[in-house]
Amino acid sequence: MAKERKIGAYICRGCGIGQALDADRLEEVAAREGRANLVRQHDFLCAPEGVETIRADLASGEVSDVVVCACSGRAMTSTFRFDGVAVARANLREGVVWSRARKGESSALADAGSSDSSERGEIPAKTGETTGEAEVSSSERETMQEMADDHIRMACTEIRFMTPPSPSLEQTLNRTILVVGGGISGMTAALESARAGYSVTIVEKSATLGGFAARLWKRIPDRSPCEAPVDPGIATLVSEVSVHERITVETSSKISRTSGSPGKFKVTIERCDPASGDDGSTGSRTETFGAIIQATGFTPFDPSHIPELGYAASGDVVTSSELEALALAAKGEALVRPSDAKPIKSVLFVQCAGQRSSKPGHLSYCSGYCCAASIKQAMYFQDADPSIETVVLYSDMRTPGSGGEDFYRSGQSRGIVFTKGETSAISAAGEGGGARVRYRDLILDEEVERDFDLVVLATGMVANAGVDSEANDTKTDEPDTNASAPAAIEIPVESILNLTYRQGPDLPHLAHGFADSHFICFPYETRRTGIYAAGPVRRPMDIAQAREDATGSAMKAIQAIENAGRGRAAHPRSGDLSFPKVRYDGCTQCKRCTVECPFGAIDEDEKRYPLFNESRCRRCGTCMGACPVRVISFENYSIDTVGQQIKSVEIPDETENKPRILVLACENDAWPALDMAARLRRSWSVFARVIPIRCLGSVNTIWVTDALNAGYDGVMLMGCKSGENYQCHFVKGSEMAQYRMTKIDDTLEQLGLEKERVITHEVAITDIERAPRLINEMERTIARIGPSPLKF
Amino acid sequence: MSENNNEMIERYRGNFLREVEDNVEEGEWVKMCMQCGVCSGSCPLGPHWDFGPQTLFMMIRAGKRDEVLAAEGPWMCTSCYNCIVRCPRELPITHIMHGLAHYAVRMGLAPKNQPTRKFSDLFWKNLKADGRVNELRLGISLYFMHGFVDGIKTALKKAPLGLGMVRTKRMNPMEFFGGHKVRDRKGFHRMLEKAEEIESARIEKGPRPGAE
Numbered sequence A: 001m002a003k004e005r006k007i008g009a010y011i012c013r014g015c016g017i018g019q020a021l022d023a024d025r026l027e028e029v030a031a032r033e034g035r036a037n038l039v040r041q042h043d044f045l046c047a048p049e050g051v052e053t054i055r056a057d058l059a060s061g062e063v064s065d066v067v068v069c070a071c072s073g074r075a076m077t078s079t080f081r082f083d084g085v086a087v088a089r090a091n092l093r094e095g096v097v098w099s100r101a102r103k104g105e106s107s108a109l110a111d112a113g114s115s116d117s118s119e120r121g122e123i124p125a126k127t128g129e130t131t132g133e134a135e136v137s138s139s140e141r142e143t144m145q146e147m148a149d150d151h152i153r154m155a156c157t158e159i160r161f162m163t164p165p166s167p168s169l170e171q172t173l174n175r176t177i178l179v180v181g182g183g184i185s186g187m188t189a190a191l192e193s194a195r196a197g198y199s200v201t202i203v204e205k206s207a208t209l210g211g212f213a214a215r216l217w218k219r220i221p222d223r224s225p226c227e228a229p230v231d232p233g234i235a236t237l238v239s240e241v242s243v244h245e246r247i248t249v250e251t252s253s254k255i256s257r258t259s260g261s262p263g264k265f266k267v268t269i270e271r272c273d274p275a276s277g278d279d280g281s282t283g284s285r286t287e288t289f290g291a292i293i294q295a296t297g298f299t300p301f302d303p304s305h306i307p308e309l310g311y312a313a314s315g316d317v318v319t320s321s322e323l324e325a326l327a328l329a330a331k332g333e334a335l336v337r338p339s340d341a342k343p344i345k346s347v348l349f350v351q352c353a354g355q356r357s358s359k360p361g362h363l364s365y366c367s368g369y370c371c372a373a374s375i376k377q378a379m380y381f382q383d384a385d386p387s388i389e390t391v392v393l394y395s396d397m398r399t400p401g402s403g404g405e406d407f408y409r410s411g412q413s414r415g416i417v418f419t420k421g422e423t424s425a426i427s428a429a430g431e432g433g434g435a436r437v438r439y440r441d442l443i444l445d446e447e448v449e450r451d452f453d454l455v456v457l458a459t460g461m462v463a464n465a466g467v468d469s470e471a472n473d474t475k476t477d478e479p480d481t482n483a484s485a486p487a488a489i490e491i492p493v494e495s496i497l498n499l500t501y502r503q504g505p506d507l508p509h510l511a512h513g514f515a516d517s518h519f520i521c522f523p524y525e526t527r528r529t530g531i532y533a534a535g536p537v538r539r540p541m542d543i544a545q546a547r548e549d550a551t552g553s554a555m556k557a558i559q560a561i562e563n564a565g566r567g568r569a570a571h572p573r574s575g576d577l578s579f580p581k582v583r584y585d586g587c588t589q590c591k592r593c594t595v596e597c598p599f600g601a602i603d604e605d606e607k608r609y610p611l612f613n614e615s616r617c618r619r620c621g622t623c624m625g626a627c628p629v630r631v632i633s634f635e636n637y638s639i640d641t642v643g644q645q646i647k648s649v650e651i652p653d654e655t656e657n658k659p660r661i662l663v664l665a666c667e668n669d670a671w672p673a674l675d676m677a678a679r680l681r682r683s684w685s686v687f688a689r690v691i692p693i694r695c696l697g698s699v700n701t702i703w704v705t706d707a708l709n710a711g712y713d714g715v716m717l718m719g720c721k722s723g724e725n726y727q728c729h730f731v732k733g734s735e736m737a738q739y740r741m742t743k744i745d746d747t748l749e750q751l752g753l754e755k756e757r758v759i760t761h762e763v764a765i766t767d768i769e770r771a772p773r774l775i776n777e778m779e780r781t782i783a784r785i786g787p788s789p790l791k792f
Numbered sequence B: 001m002s003e004n005n006n007e008m009i010e011r012y013r014g015n016f017l018r019e020v021e022d023n024v025e026e027g028e029w030v031k032m033c034m035q036c037g038v039c040s041g042s043c044p045l046g047p048h049w050d051f052g053p054q055t056l057f058m059m060i061r062a063g064k065r066d067e068v069l070a071a072e073g074p075w076m077c078t079s080c081y082n083c084i085v086r087c088p089r090e091l092p093i094t095h096i097m098h099g100l101a102h103y104a105v106r107m108g109l110a111p112k113n114q115p116t117r118k119f120s121d122l123f124w125k126n127l128k129a130d131g132r133v134n135e136l137r138l139g140i141s142l143y144f145m146h147g148f149v150d151g152i153k154t155a156l157k158k159a160p161l162g163l164g165m166v167r168t169k170r171m172n173p174m175e176f177f178g179g180h181k182v183r184d185r186k187g188f189h190r191m192l193e194k195a196e197e198i199e200s201a202r203i204e205k206g207p208r209p210g211a212e
């Protein structure tokens, strides 16, 4: 740090801080221990005059870095943001004053008021009154003051290891989008992006645009009154796409190579004309794109390996996609039996054919569109001739979407019969053609066997998500339960994107072969920054949902392009300018960072050092947490910004009976939960010292060992849920942390410490009551096992 | 009621759902049931009968004509309307239940010894006679519903109650002979005949106008 740094600490006395704490003593701590060059107190720091004071000090050069000792770092963020200046926040309000239980305030829900007014510091003035001297014993006051003192120490330490982040200047702004797949989702995404002013290239494997929807006779309606099947509207969409000046269409093409990162994806598009040559390749070209939308759709499930569905046994058993082909060919004329072209008098639709079952060879999930698709197809028959008997054999009718229920009703009122039952066997009916079906009627509780002229299997969706790079990892983890099962689903595992990323050629999958995306909060964000999945490649869905999906992903692609052009992180730390820097002379080439990065941001250079791709990086810090030699850091977040804070806390000796508990809380969920708990005046142990972190994944075990060595009595990690239903904002961060923490036991043993001293919790943002409780439990645990023997 | 059961069987050729739609009060609603089971679950009589509304509607769709028309279920409905209030598909279940009972009688398939069916018969006979329900006679005929000996036993058991009612002028024993009547008894009977005539003509004509 060449430039001379002058730290200014500003202590706010508003929001009840002044009444509860001794501000003069805080000032002294900031000046003496925090070595602040200038300390000021203010009655309402967030008021214009307060902020003006800081600006004036910055302008006069008296102060270069700012420590705001006031509310939580999550509050008043824009007020206390000063361009190009590093700011650290000491959390006195939520972290100390509001989270202290005081008599008569344990249920201060009403007192907390709306978050709005408490933001502005109105309510706490009232709180101040109830914090009368008489109610708080002097020893309580003292421990609370000690907590506040520590927060000042931590913030003053943090600032000395922070620099304001600046863009790397390696960015490129490239306002072009590559859309892979020319079906409904792809075309919609292309049109939406083009309308927003971005240039789009659609790459479609087959010879024409349209995808699955182009092979439909009619589609499920999604606009009121949702009573009858409607035209798929593909022709209109195709012509709109074809004439748009900003859309280029490459049919009969594939992607043979994708490298680079958001803002500068280098993509090789290969024309493949099956008619010419062996591999069909007829030349390729390489183009640069800002972002990629993968809308590669699905393949209809092939039921031929399931004997009980009778697909192979009878020519009059067809899948729903085959029925569409028949209907499309008939163009509204009456359909005839595929086997002998005789008229059809009865049709049975078998729902969930090869789906929603744990049997080997079946899809375990619900494809979500086939119930409505069967209703639609039954209407083809009913509308052609109402005397045709149409029966839908279902175990649960699922018609999602706003019009789904109306469509179901419309089918019922037209006379389609819905029977709740379970098919046990379908076979050829004998001489006369048709198929014989045996099923159990689940309402009447009886076995039924009867013949139908035609049986339609409502089969599901298998995602076209390419190669699952993590398939091998997971397979070794799980005990192979169905070893004898036939290879469950044969997905054509040909890579789609052919990424040159070290972590595999395609988007990582989550489950059942669908591309991973943050299911709950950020559905379009995949695990490859700047590449967005839309449509059934992400999860099973119908046309209406796919169009919505495509629009959403177009928006995300645009965001990614604009952020990449400015050197800013994409979601969830959107706007963050910091990015990982590596001290290469210390790197041992262990590759932990490249393995653990949830977003495949790190490749390898020729000398086998990790090569960071800035715009692929989401700034989670997982690489920093992973690095055993600790050479990875961010300008405003590093091993030191947290590690030194940990060390700055004063550790009382064991005779004082004042334990110290370090809480490393994820800034996305656990920390906000604690902030909200504080607003509701929930209290947590006065001995806890909470430090927010970017992600549990960024926790380097050195922090934990340092804390224990420094004499902390316990360490708590609070992060998001991991696993298949993860909630981690960085997908794998908390999983990686949990994995690392399994190794901490050895360390504890070496130090001669009890296992209970380090604990990891999954905390959701809604755990407002639970999060403080967990800390209090830890205090009790410490009381039980006694102080750490490592105190000096 | 003189409809020919065989004629109906002939006319609908196994399409019992259509038969119900055409001939049972509110029968066109049966196809709209989505088998959620809320009605049967809500019915206070639910545990006491063979088939609840949900099952009956499924049986109709499955073409189980004989079982449905001979079922106890429709006769057990007390018109509490719980099911109607709760049905997510807004089926007029109570009315369908009564419609089914009525149609079963017309077809001559209603259960003969089902107590509520018997009560209904007695009630109708009683009402039809004079245009007003004669409670005393209805009560006594109920006593003898299960035979003479049973009737005497019940009557003796209930005697103190009856005497008490007479004493407090709650019941007039003279009602047993004659009793109140509508003013124009003949007109009343003509009215009933006409109604029956209209109904029969409608059934004769087949599906109601409007129904396809």
Ligand code: SF4
Residues within 6 Å of the ligand: A351, A352, A353, A355, A356, A365, A366, A367, A368, A369, A370, A371, A372, A396, A397, A398, A458, A460
């Ligand atoms: S949408 Fe319907 S048919 Fe398809 S899997 Fe789900 S429940 Fe089964």
Ligand code: SF4
Residues within 6 Å of the ligand: A580, A596, A597, A598, A599, A600, A601, A602, A612, A616, A617, A618, A619, A620, A621, A622, A623, A624
């Ligand atoms: S682990 Fe996180 S911070 Fe590190 S390179 Fe990957 S995305 Fe960026």
Ligand code: SF4
Residues within 6 Å of the ligand: B032, B033, B034, B035, B036, B037, B038, B039, B040, B053, B054, B057, B086, B087, B088, B089, B090, B091, B093
């Ligand atoms: S409540 Fe209505 S929809 Fe549900 S089973 Fe009964 S009649 Fe059918």
Ligand code: SF4
Residues within 6 Å of the ligand: B039, B042, B043, B044, B045, B046, B053, B076, B077, B078, B079, B080, B081, B082, B083, B084, B093, B094, B097
């Ligand atoms: S109205 Fe009849 S069928 Fe409906 S809940 Fe009441 S008793 Fe049962």
